[in-house]
Amino acid sequence: MRQSKLFAPTLRETPAEAEIISHQLMLRAGMIRKSAAGMYTFLPLAQRVIGKIAKIVREEMDREEGQELALPIVQPAEIWKESGRWEVYGDEMFRLVDRHKREFCLGPTHEEIITTVVKNDIRSYRDLPLRLYQIQNKYRDEIRPRFGLMRGREFIMKDLYSFDLDEAGLEESYQAMYRAYTKVFTRCGLKFRPVEADSGAIGGNVSQEFMVLAEAGEALILYCDACNYAANIEKAVSKVPVASGGTMVPLELIETPGQKTIDEVSAFLKVAPEQTVKTLFYGTGDGYIAVLVRGCDQVNEIKLYNSLGGKNLYLASPEELHEVYGLPVGYVGPVGLDEKITIYADNLVKEMHQVVVGANREGYHYRNVEPERDFVNVNYTDLRTANPGEACPRCHGHLQQVRGIEAGQIFKLGTKYSKALGATYLDEKGQSQLMVMGCYGIGVSRTMAAAIEQNYDANGIKWPMAIAPFQVHIVAVSADQLQVAADLYKQLNEAGIEVLVDDRNERPGVKFKDADLIGIPIRITVGPKGLAQGEVEVKYRQTGAEERWPLTEVTTRAASFIRQCLSENR
Amino acid sequence: MRQSKLFAPTLRETPAEAEIISHQLMLRAGMIRKSAAGMYTFLPLAQRVIGKIAKIVREEMDREEGQELALPIVQPAEIWKESGRWEVYGDEMFRLVDRHKREFCLGPTHEEIITTVVKNDIRSYRDLPLRLYQIQNKYRDEIRPRFGLMRGREFIMKDLYSFDLDEAGLEESYQAMYRAYTKVFTRCGLKFRPVEADSGAIGGNVSQEFMVLAEAGEALILYCDACNYAANIEKAVSKVPVASGGTMVPLELIETPGQKTIDEVSAFLKVAPEQTVKTLFYGTGDGYIAVLVRGCDQVNEIKLYNSLGGKNLYLASPEELHEVYGLPVGYVGPVGLDEKITIYADNLVKEMHQVVVGANREGYHYRNVEPERDFVNVNYTDLRTANPGEACPRCHGHLQQVRGIEAGQIFKLGTKYSKALGATYLDEKGQSQLMVMGCYGIGVSRTMAAAIEQNYDANGIKWPMAIAPFQVHIVAVSADQLQVAADLYKQLNEAGIEVLVDDRNERPGVKFKDADLIGIPIRITVGPKGLAQGEVEVKYRQTGAEERWPLTEVTTRAASFIRQCLSENR
Incomplete structure (x- = not known):
């Protein structure tokens, strides 16, 4: 793509409204614009990142036998009343009435409607298990939307729902999603940690959150420095020694x-x-x-x-x-x-x-x-909040504290919704049984923001290769190098590499500033000095390392570096 | 994909609610389910078709320099009041208020918000033209939703908006979209006709509709049997001879x-x-x-x-x-x-x-x-409705009548919205000028329904190859052939062919009926008779033609037929 055509209006100044880094950088890099509190337009660069995250999510859901569908965003009130959540959600749910005065909501989550769909068409144990998912806008009327995409009112979620015969089946589905989530965040190139979590308003009793580790994270995590125990602060437990008593004496x-x-x-x-x-x-x-x-x-x-x-x-x-x-x-x-x-x-x-x-x-x-x-x-x-430094509940290790951003959460729901909505099947003996459910969410737009919180420096974003909007950024220092840049662009494109080429009539300083801000992993500068020796200057955004590549090797070296980045996270 | 796992609950009976073929067949083939009037869940088969149409649309938009973004579905009332359409849309617009009593609507279309986004960030003639698009749910509170996906209240649209310096630029954008739309519907394998159309509530003065020809179409089209004149009945004109008068006589x-x-x-x-x-x-x-x-x-x-x-x-x-x-x-x-x-x-x-x-x-x-x-x-x-049989307004030919489904529409908007919302740029002389806009929609979910209206028989759907949910349907006649079916499935998959394999424990009659209903282009039956001779039976859903293929040639012959289908429509 030619940058002169790209709609990515970068800003020199940090908008005052933006409190955290990801919000600031997405505004400055021309990735998002606000339309109302907690509601954003995703401009082309953000849309490309979202598309890449969504593709990884789809591939991993499909690998674990997920089937994609699309549920309505606008949902009838009746099913929410049946499950009892029409009241529970309170002001957090956007509600509306149609021209015939029927009540609807904008789905904050989709347990009710998917359970209704499944119960209407599934009769027999032979039709289960089912793992059904969608990637779609979700809505929560947050009282105080903030932190850009972190706590928005309109956001993109992947939500998968599993329907199993019994608890053992649910355990399989839950483990499948645990695997899938681990692969998703690994492939996205993120440092993350699955932690035990409270299951909150969704219901159920077993839940884990996938936390992208970042200082700006709203969540506090305690993890063991010796074993793999990790939990959200809301859920974490620890072993605390209590002084044994001497002789009892009177009050x-x-x-x-x-x-x-x-x-x-x-x-x-x-x-x-x-x-x-x-x-x-x-x-x-x-x-x-x-x-x-x-x-x-x-x-x-x-x-x-x-x-x-x-x-x-x-x-x-x-x-x-x-x-x-x-x-x-x-x-x-x-x-x-x-x-x-x-x-x-x-x-x-x-x-x-x-x-x-x-x-x-x-x-x-x-x-x-x-x-x-x-x-x-x-x-x-257990009613106390565990603290860092206390002993791990599972081993001899001690708990450490770190901050994270909740980018995914998996839940065992059990029969909460199948009971409320009557989702049953006939087992092998012809007996009616409740389906056993799980639900599994990934905040797709939040993952984009979390990736930035984990990958930036003073100059801008440092995208992990797998979710970068482009893989290579060619910067032509001046108009004299445009032809060479165009040739490289063509070569790289033909090799299946995603390239943005800065062909704008701007000073080199402006171009380099924008390149750092946008954060494409490989920057190739085509300038007079290098060209005189048949070379281009290469800068890796993640490490800051610089190299010179002969013009003739640009495609093979870029391809090889990209391949290496992507395979590290497989 | 194994059919025993696929969530595609087929129905033997036609649901009474379904008035037209596409609605009936999508319900029967387990593609969609209704959640409320005019609101549907897209089950996995439908989701696959939508994905394929969306991919074709994206490729053709990108080819014509479209840039994908995502605008909010929930839009603030202010910009609609600024353009004057908050009132115009009346009951057709879903409206809601948030917890702070601010007014919003669910976007029926996105001129206001895209114009606002562009005007806030575009200053100079050097930043234009821009062609920005999205693929997203749209909302219209139809007074009488009907015909399944044809006239729904929640539906999937691609909408592109062009911003140009002047009328000449708009003409280029308009022609680019005309080319892109022609390619989209051609690649989808549909018979269609671009027709002159009224521009309705969207505004502007030049508009064409892309009509998928089908008897169930709500639209009447008049087209010339000699030249390429074609118009919606709302817009069509004709030449009608009028008897010349003799001598005037008194009233x-x-x-x-x-x-x-x-x-x-x-x-x-x-x-x-x-x-x-x-x-x-x-x-x-x-x-x-x-x-x-x-x-x-x-x-x-x-x-x-x-x-x-x-x-x-x-x-x-x-x-x-x-x-x-x-x-x-x-x-x-x-x-x-x-x-x-x-x-x-x-x-x-x-x-x-x-x-x-x-x-x-x-x-x-x-x-x-x-x-x-x-x-x-x-x-x-000109106030009369033209009739079939009348003379073409452009040539010596005569008008014929045909029915169509409006699957796309392109509009020259001119400066209607840029004026209302103040979208200006500075030209080369530093003068402020209004951007000149166009807008261009494709009903993605409606295109799926229209494809069925054009491609079906008494037994079910006959998908065009490019948008079929799968390309090959392997039917194992009984459990004895499951291994051979699985081997073929693996082979075909490895060749990049999309295969559904019917591995269900059902009678062959049920499997064949479902295969016809779902309508995958190539059906390969693995049965004892054929296998005895090292062959499979092949039936082309579109033509009904049957063949036998040696087991060893299945992959090459399937690949070759698929390639041929797809290249015919390039």
């Missing part, structure tokens, strides 16, 4: 005037925060629950939400508790609470001894508390 | 009791309908106009609408005219009408002599009317 009420925070109480009583238990209260709409974790730990609200079976919760303020139960602000604790308050405590709390807790009396704490002895009506479960 | 009022229709009056007065003029009245919202055509002609309301500059019109009933002006039902005419009523008359009327018209008096007509002498306040223009 002691102790005056702690003005000492309200964990830090204050610890200092005042000269105990480590690890020896205290803090008590938080959450409102559930029909009352309150108390939540206990060690004084040094954070309550993990996702774990709490799941422990309560997906009940909506909010953190109640101390003032609210004072109002309702007369509890003193800063001195609340689990001993002697109103019986109507159920206590949820983190597993570690159960193992603790000689603990300090608030006494529910202004200016007092208890010490020598023995949770097993002194707390009643407690549900113990 | 004569004549009693015609009870003779109200053209036929009654003609018979009563013994004149041909060609010698009468009929007068119709249209309400314009702020009054009425009278429209005159020969008694034997039909008013073409599209031509009338355009003559009035796009004013909305309705045919007023004789009773309404009686009410307002006291005109007698069945005896209205242009002589002596209220001055406030402007008269629009078809060009042919001007040439007529000694004509009969209603006298605006109960039971009376005038005869010997001379339009040029007796009608006042008349605007003559």
